[in-house]
Amino acid sequence: MNMKFNLLVVDDEKNIREGLGTSLEMDGYNVLLASNGEEALKILNSKELDLIITDLRMPVLSGQELLKKVISSNPGLPVIVLTGHGTIETAVNAMRDGAYDFLTKPVNLDRLTLLVKRALQGRELATEHKALKAEVERLKSRQKFSRMIGKSSGMMRVMEIIEQVASTKASVLITGESGVGKELVADAVHELSDRKGKAFIKVHCAALSESLLESELFGHEKGAFTGALARKRGRFELAHMGSIFLDEIGEIDQSTQIKILRVLQEKKFERVGGEETVEVDTRIISATNRDLKEEIEKGSFREDLFYRLNVVQIHVPPLRERKEDISLLASSFLEEFSKENNKGVEGFEHKAMTALHSYNWPGNIRELRNCIESAVVMCHGNVITVDDLPPALQDTTDQNCIRICTGSSLAEAEKKIIIETLNSQKGNKSKTAEVLGIGRKTLHRKLAEYELDL
Ligand SMILES: Nc1ncnc2c1ncn2[C@@H]1O[C@H](COP(=O)(O)OP(=O)(O)OP(=O)(O)O)[C@@H](O)[C@H]1O
Ligand SMILES: [Mg+2]
Structure with a gap:
């Protein structure tokens, strides 16, 4: 059953130590015994342990001291402390010091079984999380996309295209639903291009009104409108030699569309209220969560601008x-x-x-x-x-569901539902019997039958 787990029981009272040991062995664990903290530390140094159950008051080295040593040397190793009646405060302190949980003496063996099971599950999950973390690190180091995480074929394809187009001057249109990571893609295109280190100017087109957007993009001359106290350089000018990111490009009005089209075609524009023609060399990256083809059909987006922006399209798939x-x-x-x-x-x-x-x-x-x-x-x-x-x-998970695979016997299914219900009722047998719709006696009989009653 659980042969792979090594448990250490530490208690100076021989009867308790051996009683708990036997009970846990019957649950299928490997059990080691120690009669004080010092013995426990020796075992800890020589064996891979998965869980420690320790009494607090012991000669030579107390449970408290053992706990502190374990927490600092083996963080993540769960420690369950045992405490006599009337010493709840000590138990609470132990929890504060990092104990996984505590049990009062005399130990309720059902509680112990559940607690051990839960603690070991948590430990397995932590290991699983570590493995995932390692995978994230591995992916990050292998890819040039340090902030973009993903191993799905959809994301691999996105990364492939980014690598292919980054070094070119082609305009890139990034499409995809809200929140898929379009801005991260834009960052990566700039970062992987030889324009890296030069300006990367971002414009959130939807956030600005028509006239503000124009003066933001193209700048304005002094006195171009009320409040234009000095000449202001626009975002296109600032992006000279670098890249410009036009986010939410689907939101811009017709007159700005024409002006952007001209920048794309001729690399030229005039500041608002000015005559002088400004020339720029900038890489245009744009993004939208709209279907621009649909907008073209509706007449709200210029087809010629679409083709200029959409030289390369990167579609980021939804999660x-x-x-x-x-x-x-x-x-x-x-x-x-x-x-x-x-x-x-x-x-x-x-x-x-x-x-x-x-x-x-x-x-x-x-x-x-x-x-x-x-x-x-x-x-x-x-x-x-x-x-x-x-x-x-x-809402998407039914927390009260348990998985029973076809091929299980009725007895196995029954055992599983009893364990899970006991678990959800925190080991309380009366409540478990009530939930299962059976009498307490029947529950006890079944627990004995399935060797769950220890
Ligand atoms: N592959 C990814 N790895 C890690 N974080 C990501 C990834 N993709 C997106 N994110 C994070 O998700 C959030 C949303 O991403 P982002 O702002 O780029 O989405 P968007 O497509 O531009 O959304 P919107 O259309 O609403 O502007 C950000 O915090 C971003 O860092
Ligand atoms: Mg965005």
Whole structure:
């Protein structure tokens, strides 16, 4: 069953130590025993351990001291502390020092079984998260796109095109839904071109009114309009020798469209209110989440401008079409926000990861990023659970569902639902029986039958 896990039980009372040991061995774990903190440390130095269960008050080296040493030398190794009645305060202190959880004596063996199971699951998830982190690092170092994460074929294709076109002067039109990462693509095109290090000017076209946008783009002469107190250079001029990013290009009005077309065709323009012709050498990158072909048909976007902008098109697929990227992105955002908020969140519970994969992400990566940020803030433990996720995501998973594969026997299915219900009721047997719709006696009989009653 769980043969791979090594558990260490530390208690100076022989009966307790051996009793717990036997019980955990029956659960299928490898169990090692120590009668004080010092013995425990010796074992810790010579064996790979997965979990420690320790008494607090012990001679030679106390549980508190052992806990502190373990936390500093093996962070992530879960430690469950045992405490006698009336010493809850000590237990709370131990939790503060980094213990995974505590159990009061006499130890309820059902609770112990559940707690151990949960702690080891968390440990597996943390390892899984580490593996994902390593993959993110590997991808980042292999690719020239340090900030762009993804391994899906859709993203690989995007990266391939970026590499191909970056060094050319061709205009690039980036398309895709809101939040897919169009701006990151634009950054990468500039960064990988030989214009890197020169100006990279970004203009958010939708944010400015028609007249403001014109003077922003092309600049104006002194006195061109009320408030034009001095000559101002426009964004095109500032982007000379570098690149300009026209974000939300689908939002610009007809007269500005004509002027931009001229810059594309002749590399020339005049400042607002001026006669002098300014020449620029700039690489044009634009982006839109609109269907420009449709806008052309409606007559709101110029076809000739579209063809000039769309020399190379990079379409960034929506996140729901590249779900393979979700784990990598989620792990990377988790790392970022865990650091930013000084939280030791180390991974995702399986159900939470499943929820992230079931959701269809209408707001794409921006929504995923915000979702992970809020989950990290909400998270109490060191693993993100379904409860930490925003409500929209919780709807997609039925938390009360368990997976039973075809090929299982009825007995296996029954055992599974009993364990999961016990788990969800935190080991409380009366509540478990109530939820399952059976009497307490029946539950006990079944627990014994499935060797769950220890
Ligand atoms: N592949 C990726 N790897 C890591 N982060 C990403 C990736 N793609 C997008 N992001 C992040 O998601 C957020 C949204 O990306 P971005 O602003 O580039 O989207 P957009 O397509 O320009 O959206 P909009 O159309 O709304 O302007 C940003 O915080 C960005 O850093
Ligand atoms: Mg954008």
